[in-house]
Amino acid sequence: MNSKERFLAALDCQPLDRPPIWVMRQAGRYLPEYRALKEKYSFLELAQTPELALEVTLQPLRRFPLDAAILFSDILVIPEAMGQGYHFREQGGIGMDYTLESRAQIENLTSNAIEEKLNYVAQALKLIDSELNGSKMLLGFGGSPWTLATYMLEGGSSKDFAKVKALFYEDRNAFELLMEKISDALIAYFRMQKAAGADAIQIFDSWGGIISGEDYEAASLKWIRKIIDAVREEVPMIIYAKGTTPQLRRQAACEPKAIAVDWTIPIEEAAAQIPSDVAIQGNLDPVLLDTKPQIVRNSATRILEAMKNRPGHIFNLGHGIHPTARIENMETLVDTVVNWSND
Secondary structure, X not given: OOHXXXXXXXXXXXXXXOOOEOOOXXXXXXXXXXHXXXXXXXXXXXXXXXXXXXXXXXXXXXXXXXXXXXXXXXXXXXXXXXXXXXXXOOOXXXXXXXXXXXXXXXXXXXXXXXXXXXXXXXXXXXXXXXXXXXXXXXXXXXXXXXXXXXXXXXXXXOOOOHHHHHHHHHOHHHHHHHHHHHHHHHHHHHHHHHHHOOOEEEEEEOOHHHOOHHHHHHHHHHHHXXXXXXHOOOOOEEEEEOOXXXXXHHHHOOOOOEEEOOOOOOHHHHHHHOOOXXXXXXXXXXXXXXXXXXXXXXXXXXXXXXXXXXXXXEEEEOOOOOOOOOHHHHHXXXXXXXXXXXX
């Protein structure tokens, strides 16, 4: 069984001798070869040049025996394709080229021609798919409508998310118009990713946890469900929503192939809330990769042991890898999972 077959079996909740492993944001600044590229190219150049996106995607796979490659890109390509560009601020953080401040601006956004505008993503996926040649899983991704809306309405990163919450509570019609447009764009985008070679797609609801629990359904999950329902027969979908562990049963009701959980809940407790035919991904605290190898090994082993009787486990971090992660800790993590045996 090669890595891709192992991953697909895990998504189908089949018993395995060990779970497949990949790491969210597995390429990045913790790798010296990535830092070397960043001295020559901006992030946007790396993401928008298919050959460079291929190189960055493959960098962690050359170092570590991971079971999946995840496309190097950014969730904000969707707002950009809809007419609202983005950039990286000199002082750090993401900035949108302008902030949505009126219904007229929302109406001017377009969900048309997403495939043409983001053709560079499709070309990158095709290059990666050809390079992998069926040996490893190829994962595409995108942001959830709610998470994308936070950037579009706040103008970039935010501390209080006041503007997106204000629109949700004060002008639900305008909010839903925006969410419909983002959802339609994502459906077209995910279909394009599948056609270009993606074997599965993860939806990142990175800011799902900042909305009131009673409003999570209307603000975010409703739109994730719409997307999953639209592409269910075409591509396996994975939900990751940071800070939403009270919503696990509701997320499972969307019938994704897998749910990724953050590090704030013991994974066995998450498993108890998720049906046995939905795979579970997670959930090592990313900060542990900044510590010592033995700490990483002990913590990873605890997760593996906790899930040994639960088919459908995909090992991952509970969020993206930090730029400060130590390579020896990543090596220890992958070694621990790859050499663990469920006997």
